[in-house]
Amino acid sequence: MADEGHIDPDRIRGPGTQDFDASYETGTPPWDIGRPQSAFVALLDSGEIRGGVLDVGCGTGEHVLMAAAKGLEATGVDAAPTAIRLAREKAALRSLDARFSVWDALDLPALGNQFDTVLDCGLFHVFDDDERGRFAASLSSVVVPGGRYFMLCFSDKQPGDWGPRRVSQEELCDCFTGGWRVDSIRDTVIEITLSPDGAQAWLAEFTRL
Numbered sequence: 627m628a629d630e631g632h633i634d635p636d637r638i639r640g641p642g643t644q645d646f647d648a649s650y651e652t653g654t655p656p657w658d659i660g661r662p663q664s665a666f667v668a669l670l671d672s673g674e675i676r677g678g679v680l681d682v683g684c685g686t687g688e689h690v691l692m693a694a695a696k697g698l699e700a701t702g703v704d705a706a707p708t709a710i711r712l713a714r715e716k717a718a719l720r721s722l723d724a725r726f727s728v729w730d731a732l733d734l735p736a737l738g739n740q741f742d743t744v745l746d747c748g749l750f751h752v753f754d755d756d757e758r759g760r761f762a763a764s765l766s767s768v769v770v771p772g773g774r775y776f777m778l779c780f781s782d783k784q785p786g787d788w789g790p791r792r793v794s795q796e797e798l799c800d801c802f803t804g805g806w807r808v809d810s811i812r813d814t815v816i817e818i819t820l821s822p823d824g825a826q827a828w829l830a831e832f833t834r835l
Contacts, residue, residue: 650686650708656789656818657748658685662692665778665814665829666745670696674776674831677742680768682731683749687713687724694724701739703729732760735767744768744775748816751779751790758801766805769834775806777830778816784826798830807833 649655662670666689669675679693684702686709693700694717702724704710713726729737731749744765753761769775782792795811802808809831815824 647706647708650706650712654819656820657816659817659819660688662688663747663778663817665827666747666776667692669776674774675743675745677773678740679743679745680734680739680741681745681747682734682765683746683752684713684726685709685747687716687726689745689747690724690726691716691720691722694722695720701725701727701737701741703727703731703734703737705730732757732764734764737768740768740770740773742770742773744773746775746777746779748778748780748790750777751793758797762801762806766834771834773834774809775802775832775834777832778814778827779830780816781813781826781828783813789825793828795828798828802832805835807835809833 650658666675670692675693676698679690679698679700681687681689681700681702684690684704685706687702690700690702690713702713703726704713705728707728710726710728717724717726750758750761765775777798779793780790782794784792798811799808811828811830814827814829816827817824
């Protein structure tokens with residue numbers, strides 16, 4: 627059963643929150659593909675996703691529900707109330723035990739919990755430079771030593787200027803320095819509804835020291 631969680635408007639992140647919520651209210655946003663990203667499915671199948679799992683920017687909850695279906699304790703947070711409502715409805719329909727909360731990803735310490743694995747599909751690349759540093763600090767406080775953070779973000783190899791800002795490998799390494807080890811940054815794709823080929827992305831893997 628989905629937990630009603632903590633809904634506090636003061637914790638909803640930044641000026642873009644209403645825009646993101648409107649994307650769910652008016653239809654299906656391009657990042658909501660209705661299933662887990664293949665890159666994260668592969669991580670789960672290989673045993674990389676384990677323990678207590680947090681999905682930051684969880685959207686309608688597919689990665690949380692993927693973990694919950696494997697018996698993992700899974701939590702999802704997102705700034706968009708409509709996305710969280712839809713995630714809870716999915717959890718109820720599938721009879722899966724998962725927690726979903728409207729929350730500010732820059733204030734993760736206030737969750738009062740720590741996690742072994744954190745997933746991020748498409749959150750990091752929406753932050754500006756200042757927010758990136760704040761997010762890394764926020765994340766550090768909720769990942770146990772030896773815990774893993776897996777990020778899917780738009781790559782600077784993706785042509786065009788539509789969608790979120792592109793991210794370089796150097797930017798990822800610069801953001802996660804103190805207290806983190808960069809394990810790998812690999813080419814992959816983020817699957818989106820706008821293109822059958824998806825968008826060029828990085829799958830970045832970090833360990834909390």
